[in-house]
Amino acid sequence: MPLKAIAFDLWETLITDTPEISLAQQQLRLRRLEEILAARGLAAAAERIHRAYRDMWHRCQELYWSSDIDIPCRRQIEHFLEELGIEPSTFDEPLLEELEHAYARAALDVLPNIVPGAQDVLRAIRARELSVGLISNTGRTPGYVLRDVLSRLDLASSIDAMVFSNEHGECKPRPSIFEHLRSALGVRYDEMLFVGDNLYVDVYGAQQCGMRAVHFIPALRGTAVAPPVAHDLDIVADATITNLDELPSVIAQFEAGSG
Secondary structure, three states: OOOOEEEEEOEOOOEEOOHHHHHHHHHHHHHHHHHHHHHOOOOOOHHHHHHHHHHHHHHHHHHOHHHOEOOOHHHHHHHHHHHOOOOHHHOOHHHHHHHHHHHHOHHHHOOOEEOOOHHHHHHHHHHOOOEEEEEEOOOOOOHHHHHHHHHHOOOHHHOOEEEEHHHHOEOOOOHHHHHHHHHHHOOOHHHEEEEEOOHHHHHHHHHOOOOEEEEEOOOOOOOOOOOOOOOOOOOOOOEEEOOHHHHHHHHHHHHHHHO
16 A cells, blocks of 8 residues: 555654753752652652652553553652652642643753654655654653654644543553544554664564554664563564655655555
């Protein structure tokens, strides 16, 4: 079938965090959380807050993300409070919302970098009159923040449909999250091409649904890399690129093969 839509992974495919950016975001989150708690008479030592922040991440990885399940950002905040020995139900809604925003919005104040070539390749795809989709496993930055991040980076206007795991409830490579995007774009799986940096999460995830998939291997990876997953699969991408500016020629080859 001819291609009608190109879909992308987000982190390490279109945007990336350097170690310096990740550290600045973390420091901002921790400082804001500490200030909010202190203002409510719940002061805690910085190292205790940092430990709860770290332990909450490991807890979410064990309970949810390792099984490709995702949760709203609010649930992460509740686990953070539990790690501090605070019962979340004792907090009123305005305080929980304030903590969530302090935690979730750090990427708006310390923006990620755009992967080289991302803006140009999105424009080139739109010039071919192909739809553009995006699927992101979200981690600490939820979909409602990532939409604003993409707008500020001048990427959002080139994307027709976005699906975020914290809103959907499941992560790549679960078929349901790919189905959500396929339905939003109004195309068939065999009319889609998926592009991502993770061979298992992105390439296998897309191919198991009937999509073709391109493995993008960036020259320099940032910190938003999914934990390795043990599997015995022999995953072979339909194409491999090391620079996003290679993608239009790959698309042209697929289209020629469909003619």
